[in-house]
Amino acid sequence: MMIRKINALFAVALAADMMLGACAVTPGNPYPPVPPLQAEAMPKPPVTTTPLIWQPGHWNWDGSAYVWSPGEYVPSEGHSNQWMPGYWALVSGSWVWQPAHWL
Numbered sequence: 001m002m003i004r005k006i007n008a009l010f011a012v013a014l015a016a017d018m019m020l021g022a023c024a025v026t027p028g029n030p031y032p033p034v035p036p037l038q039a040e041a042m043p044k045p046p047v048t049t050t051p052l053i054w055q056p057g058h059w060n061w062d063g064s065a066y067v068w069s070p071g072e073y074v075p076s077e078g079h080s081n082q083w084m085p086g087y088w089a090l091v092s093g094s095w096v097w098q099p100a101h102w103l
Contacts (some may be wrong), residue, residue: 029088029095032066034059037085040071051076058085059098069100078102 014084052075059066082103089098 029090031088031097033094034086034088035066038068042071045073053081055081055093055102056083056085060086060099061097 023035025095032048036041037059038057039073042054045052045054052073055072055074057071058069060069061067079102087098088095
């Protein structure tokens with residue numbers, strides 16, 4: 001009788017462990033990977049009195065898909081010369097899109 005109770009408890013514990021294992025969430029990003037950058041020609045900068053810097057084309061996430069934003073010249077004031085493409089980051093347990101930006 002005691003062995004049956006132990007076997008029953010073992011079976012219940014094993015079943016509970018298997019059910020909890022099925023509920024485990026892996027930390028992998030659930031969103032599709034960011035597509036490769038598109039090749040683009042950098043045109044000559046426009047003639048202007050404002051110093052400009054080339055902002056490369058990059059992918060943006062619109063909530064359901066990636067959307068390509070072509071490169072353009074932007075005022076260089078307030079920007080470093082380092083550009084960071086958009087990426088996914090795990091923030092407080094949730095995946096959050098970090099838009100492309102100047103460092």
